Amino acid sequence: MPRAILHLLPLLMLACALPAQARTMSAKIARVTTPVATLEGVEVRLDWPADAATGELRLRAARVDAPDLGYRFRALEWRCPLARDGQGGWRCDGELHADGGKPFRLSIALATGSTDAALSQGKASLALHRSAATPDDTILDLTRVPVAWAQALSAQAWSDGRLTAGTLDGRLAVRTPEQRPLRVDGTLVLADGGLETPDGSIAAAQLGGRFHIDYRKPAGSTLLSLDGELRGGQFLYGTTYVVLPGHPLPFALDAIGRDGQGWMLPSIQWRDGVALQAQGSVAFAPDASLQDVDIELQSHDLSALGARYLSGWLGIAGLPDLEASGALDARVRLAGGGLSSVDARLHDVAIDAPGKGLAFTGLDGDLRLSGGAPVDSELRWRSGALQGITFGAATLPWRSADGTLRARAPVSVSMLGGQVRFDDLVVQPPAGGNGLRIGFGLALQGLQLGELSQTLGGPAFRGTLDGSIPAARYADDRLDFDGGLSMQVFDGSVDVTALSMERPFGVAPTLSADFALHGLDLMAITEVFDFGSISGRLDGRIDGLRLVDWSPETFDAELHTVPRRGVRQRISQRAVQNISSVGDASFVGSLQARLIGLFDDFGYARIGISCRLSNQVCVMGGLRNPDGNRAGGGFTIVEGAGIPRLDVVGFNRNVDWPTLVERLAAVGSGDVKPVFE
Numbered sequence: 001m002p003r004a005i006l007h008l009l010p011l012l013m014l015a016c017a018l019p020a021q022a023r024t025m026s027a028k029i030a031r032v033t034t035p036v037a038t039l040e041g042v043e044v045r046l047d048w049p050a051d052a053a054t055g056e057l058r059l060r061a062a063r064v065d066a067p068d069l070g071y072r073f074r075a076l077e078w079r080c081p082l083a084r085d086g087q088g089g090w091r092c093d094g095e096l097h098a099d100g101g102k103p104f105r106l107s108i109a110l111a112t113g114s115t116d117a118a119l120s121q122g123k124a125s126l127a128l129h130r131s132a133a134t135p136d137d138t139i140l141d142l143t144r145v146p147v148a149w150a151q152a153l154s155a156q157a158w159s160d161g162r163l164t165a166g167t168l169d170g171r172l173a174v175r176t177p178e179q180r181p182l183r184v185d186g187t188l189v190l191a192d193g194g195l196e197t198p199d200g201s202i203a204a205a206q207l208g209g210r211f212h213i214d215y216r217k218p219a220g221s222t223l224l225s226l227d228g229e230l231r232g233g234q235f236l237y238g239t240t241y242v243v244l245p246g247h248p249l250p251f252a253l254d255a256i257g258r259d260g261q262g263w264m265l266p267s268i269q270w271r272d273g274v275a276l277q278a279q280g281s282v283a284f285a286p287d288a289s290l291q292d293v294d295i296e297l298q299s300h301d302l303s304a305l306g307a308r309y310l311s312g313w314l315g316i317a318g319l320p321d322l323e324a325s326g327a328l329d330a331r332v333r334l335a336g337g338g339l340s341s342v343d344a345r346l347h348d349v350a351i352d353a354p355g356k357g358l359a360f361t362g363l364d365g366d367l368r369l370s371g372g373a374p375v376d377s378e379l380r381w382r383s384g385a386l387q388g389i390t391f392g393a394a395t396l397p398w399r400s401a402d403g404t405l406r407a408r409a410p411v412s413v414s415m416l417g418g419q420v421r422f423d424d425l426v427v428q429p430p431a432g433g434n435g436l437r438i439g440f441g442l443a444l445q446g447l448q449l450g451e452l453s454q455t456l457g458g459p460a461f462r463g464t465l466d467g468s469i470p471a472a473r474y475a476d477d478r479l480d481f482d483g484g485l486s487m488q489v490f491d492g493s494v495d496v497t498a499l500s501m502e503r504p505f506g507v508a509p510t511l512s513a514d515f516a517l518h519g520l521d522l523m524a525i526t527e528v529f530d531f532g533s534i535s536g537r538l539d540g541r542i543d544g545l546r547l548v549d550w551s552p553e554t555f556d557a558e559l560h561t562v563p564r565r566g567v568r569q570r571i572s573q574r575a576v577q578n579i580s581s582v583g584d585a586s587f588v589g590s591l592q593a594r595l596i597g598l599f600d601d602f603g604y605a606r607i608g609i610s611c612r613l614s615n616q617v618c619v620m621g622g623l624r625n626p627d628g629n630r631a632g633g634g635f636t637i638v639e640g641a642g643i644p645r646l647d648v649v650g651f652n653r654n655v656d657w658p659t660l661v662e663r664l665a666a667v668g669s670g671d672v673k674p675v676f677e
Helices: 002-006 009-016 147-157 302-316 449-455 522-528 573-583 590-598 657-669
Strands: 024-033 038-047 054-066 071-084 090-098 104-110 114-121 124-131 134-146 162-175 182-196 202-217 221-230 234-237 240-243 249-258 263-272 276-284 290-299 323-335 338-353 358-370 375-381 383-386 389-391 394-401 404-407 411-415 418-428 437-448 463-475 478-489 492-502 510-521 537-548 551-562 570-572 585-587 601-614 617-621 635-640 648-650 654-656
Touching: 071 104, 134 147, 147 162, 147 182, 162 202, 240 302, 276 302, 302 323, 389 411, 394 411, 418 463, 437 449, 449 463, 510 522, 522 537, 570 573, 573 601, 573 635, 573 648, 617 657, 654 657
Parallel strands: 358 394
Antiparallel strands: 024 038, 038 054, 054 071, 071 090, 090 104, 104 114, 114 124, 124 134, 134 162, 162 182, 182 202, 202 221, 202 234, 221 249, 234 240, 249 263, 263 276, 276 290, 290 323, 323 338, 338 358, 358 375, 358 383, 375 394, 383 389, 394 404, 404 418, 411 418, 418 437, 437 463, 463 478, 478 492, 492 510, 510 537, 537 551, 551 601, 570 601, 585 648, 601 617, 601 635, 617 654, 635 648
8 A cells, every 4th residue: 555655746746836825726637647556536635824834735536546566545535734845845744544444644755856755654664765867766665564565566466365464674666667567676674474375275474584576567477586585484385384493594586477377486496504405496376286396405414304394294194203314315396286206315314203103224225206207216224113113124126107106026124033025015196186095915924923012011922923915005094904914822823804094194093903813822821911820722703893092992802712622621710810800700609709719720611701892881791602691680701610610700791991901900910819708
């Protein structure tokens, strides 16, 4: 608004040339055209009482349009006391009103060879100077001018952008030569700048800096050049969130906007010390989405890159606390909104994500992605860790074509005393509205379950993990496995099927699976868990297991012993007590309660227990028919055999799951001791 108002000066000069001796002079003008603004419905009135030292000037305009600057006003009115300056000129100072908004203060001084004006509101001031010697040039001095005053001009270049905060200081030259386009150039200082789009996809806050601006408006297009430095603040573009450092950050860009088309930035330069240097070009579609990109990036120290430039992407990947070191240089190209090529080179990079237990050291080599013809690359690492599980060196030989990465050979990694092999590894980066997609086959050979369990804080299991998954797919933040895994453990086996994960790298990861247990040695299991000894063999199932953030939400489990030739079926008094403690069970008859302390162990015919978990309640059961269900609603957990015969019966079918977990933890830690009556 200020610039459009100040271009009313030719009309004011006309009013000031009216004879001072007249008491009242008025004029009505249908239309006034200046190089910048057009005024319609103009009324000028000068009241100057006889022999008075000053008169009152009143100017009204029904419409003011400055299309090149984007300003349009209605019902503009300015009143001021008009006086001579004693040197052949005039001055006038009064309030300016437009559209019922908050008034401004407009002061104008018309000298014989120059025109000066100042528009102010509170502590903000926009001063104008024009010289008769250079009539095409207008100098503007800005003091704490709100960036919102430039909203209309900004909307000419970016219709969705909303300037929300900040002030500007500096000097601009506005040039309006005849038959030539408008040009604005000068230096501005921005403090606490802010902007946003209606959908919130682009936003900035607390931006500061100093820059030189060169703005031109030829027919049908807009040219903009910025060169300067930013200092502090943050901005968001889609999922890219940037936190600028407090020290000066040099930058430069050239931009071209054409009517009905998106912006092109043929030259961009960004200098953030050793953290990031970038240069290249970018083109946007009319909706501000990226269309074409050709950017070269260099980082000689990756330690600051994550916090300053990658926190948005890392948050989506579930790695907000990722730390990195080393160096990286890359070139990224997009064409028509799709990925054309990526050529990245890593130099002794280390990555650590403590919150996810993920780490790599010695990442080196190159990674090339092609949207067209095949290209080869090779990436290596020295060592790594996942949730405390360390793994050895690996080499990933890549071939890329048509926007896809494929491993040229199987990738083997040493882990837990065995080997993990990835077959047919395929990576499809996000493109065409689809997110990241990964496919692979998985083979496990000789992984030591004891080492795995102890690393995760569990007991020292005996056995190995072997098996293969012919195909696994990651897409839409979900990981699905075809086939299954077989764990050789406790002289038996556990088969895992229907395995899948949701948000494996995000918030509240969810795992689903079915487990089948075959012939597990109960003596080996109970020794590991310090449960008391039980000899025999165990079969069972855990169907529909669902873990949310690694805590059980639902499952349907049933475990039972199976007789095997040559295998004794005995249960110790401590195991009996622990089963009773965990399952809210009791011995049948007072005689059994008295006899249990007299024997070290007992024979049994069958043991069975089940739990169906839902809504934090475990619905418990025991042995299946016959004789599994007893009178009074009880259920048999241990069916005794021999003399003395000992039966253990549960009566509480609905058990609070957190309470049950506490009991199991107490048994495992040895806090539960046998008590005999």
